[in-house]
Amino acid sequence: MRIAELSRVSGVPVPTIKYYLRENLLPPGELTSPNQASYGDLHVRRLRLIRALVDLAGVPVAQVKEVLEGLDSDTMSLHDQIGRAHRAITSHRQLTSCTPDTEAAAAQVDALLASRKWTVDSDAPALTTLTETIATMRSLGQEHLADLVNAYADAVEKFTDLEIAAVTANHPTPDQIAESVIIGTILGETLISSLRLLAQESISAHRWHQ
Amino acid sequence: MRIAELSRVSGVPVPTIKYYLRENLLPPGELTSPNQASYGDLHVRRLRLIRALVDLAGVPVAQVKEVLEGLDSDTMSLHDQIGRAHRAITSHRQLTSCTPDTEAAAAQVDALLASRKWTVDSDAPALTTLTETIATMRSLGQEHLADLVNAYADAVEKFTDLEIAAVTANHPTPDQIAESVIIGTILGETLISSLRLLAQESISAHRWHQ
DNA sequence: GTTTATGGATATTGATACTATCCATGGCAG
DNA sequence: CTGCCATGGATAGTATCAATATCCATAAAC
Numbered sequence: 001m002r003i004a005e006l007s008r009v010s011g012v013p014v015p016t017i018k019y020y021l022r023e024n025l026l027p028p029g030e031l032t033s034p035n036q037a038s039y040g041d042l043h044v045r046r047l048r049l050i051r052a053l054v055d056l057a058g059v060p061v062a063q064v065k066e067v068l069e070g071l072d073s074d075t076m077s078l079h080d081q082i083g084r085a086h087r088a089i090t091s092h093r094q095l096t097s098c099t100p101d102t103e104a105a106a107a108q109v110d111a112l113l114a115s116r117k118w119t120v121d122s123d124a125p126a127l128t129t130l131t132e133t134i135a136t137m138r139s140l141g142q143e144h145l146a147d148l149v150n151a152y153a154d155a156v157e158k159f160t161d162l163e164i165a166a167v168t169a170n171h172p173t174p175d176q177i178a179e180s181v182i183i184g185t186i187l188g189e190t191l192i193s194s195l196r197l198l199a200q201e202s203i204s205a206h207r208w209h210q
Numbered sequence: 211m212r213i214a215e216l217s218r219v220s221g222v223p224v225p226t227i228k229y230y231l232r233e234n235l236l237p238p239g240e241l242t243s244p245n246q247a248s249y250g251d252l253h254v255r256r257l258r259l260i261r262a263l264v265d266l267a268g269v270p271v272a273q274v275k276e277v278l279e280g281l282d283s284d285t286m287s288l289h290d291q292i293g294r295a296h297r298a299i300t301s302h303r304q305l306t307s308c309t310p311d312t313e314a315a316a317a318q319v320d321a322l323l324a325s326r327k328w329t330v331d332s333d334a335p336a337l338t339t340l341t342e343t344i345a346t347m348r349s350l351g352q353e354h355l356a357d358l359v360n361a362y363a364d365a366v367e368k369f370t371d372l373e374i375a376a377v378t379a380n381h382p383t384p385d386q387i388a389e390s391v392i393i394g395t396i397l398g399e400t401l402i403s404s405l406r407l408l409a410q411e412s413i414s415a416h417r418w419h420q
Numbered sequence: 421g422t423t424t425a426t427g428g429a430t431a432t433t434g435a436t437a438c439t440a441t442c443c444a445t446g447g448c449a450g
Numbered sequence: 451c452t453g454c455c456a457t458g459g460a461t462a463g464t465a466t467c468a469a470t471a472t473c474c475a476t477a478a479a480c
Binding site: 002003004014018021022028029031033034035036037 | 456457458459460
């Protein structure tokens with residue numbers, strides 16, 4: 001398959017495919033002559049994955065590259081690959097200020113982790129985001145939202161277990177599990193988010209329409 | 211309070227405040243003379259909200275403006291304000307192709323809405339995203355993830371109910387409910403996402419570390 | 421009364437994600 | 451075998467976004 005057909009099959013414009021090749025998101029095709037390469041099914045799959053991450057999940061191209069490098073590496077442990085994916089979808093900020101709200105939030109997060117026996121790296125990017133989000137909710141006068149964190153965590157714990165079970169049950173090789181976990185992590189977020197919006201819209205329609 | 215103090219109190223640089231004023235994210239201060247305006251507590255709060263939506267939730271500035279216009283309008287129903295917020299946080303695509311995967315996904319979504327008695331506008335942006343996400347999961351060979359949708363929906367339904375209850379129970383006026391719902395919708399997403407990543411990391415650490 | 425800050429307008433920057441153009445070469449139709 | 455379109459590879463250009471920077475006339479503070 002040459003580039004024009006790859007473009008046709010995947011729906012991605014030729015210049016964009018060239019761009020992804022340049023950025024090493026897509027491995028080069030097999031050169032059959034200095035200006036002729038042949039692409040295969042792997043390229044079609046990879047292109048689909050890239051577009052899903054970029055278009056649906058809104059992951060920046062540079063981060064998609066990181067994730068794919070993790071997937072392609074065969075020396076990296078699954079845990080590290082997942083860490084890479086997590087870093088790709090959270091914008092790593094650092095706790096800037098030490099306001100009372102932030103400290104209270106940090107304490108709440110510590111308590112949450114302890115009570116659920118969640119063991120996470122202390123520099124996990126999601127930790128900072130969670131702390132900042134809770135602190136911000138409080139500083140915006142929405143303490144009652146921050147107080148829902150435990151209820152959210154209950155629900156989250158439930159479907160994360162299901163997710164991991166589904167992913168590990170349906171794949172024989174570690175490579176396939178890795179790919180599945182990464183797709184589940186990133187696209188799963190988009191999925192949950194849309195479900196939540198639909199649930200909200202439905203409740204809102206019943207309660208507040210007209 | 212003049213602009214320098216507003217900047218100091220909020221931690222937002224003066225040029226950025228000017229930018230938000232230009233873009234009408236922030237209402238102008240009260241002019242006390244042709245080149246002197248005074249800002250109040252409302253501006254500090256608003257600035258905090260803007261930064262939370264932009265930095266934490268990653269909402270584009272133009273969409274933040276839409277959301278705030280909804281909040282400031284006193285003729286708009288809560289349901290419409292929520293719709294605005296939903297549109298702000300989903301990139302509205304339209305179903306491009308009519309592949310078998312997409313049609314299967316659309317059917318699955320219809321069945322889901324029916325079985326849960328969710329009534330949503332047929333042009334809700336989250337509908338398209340949900341359909342595309344399910345279709346993409348299938349096209350990537352992750353049918354077992356797409357099959358988890360019902361389990362996700364269970365969990366989502368649970369915490370959406372809690373959220374709405376918390377928000378309506380703690381606020382006397384419709385204006386406050388609106389603000390709370392919008393903050394809960396948008397920041398809640400960030401919150402849930404970080405909780406999910408933490409839960410995943412914890413499970414992953416136990417299962418696959420080393 | 422001089423220095424500094426302000427509001428308002430316009431211009432510039434840096435990052436991101438593509439698109440477009442160019443060119444030498446190679447496959448292929450006639 | 452020959453003319454032309456497609457290709458790989460490189461470089462340059464575009465659009466958008468979110469700020470920053472610069473100017474300027476004026477007003478406030480010391």
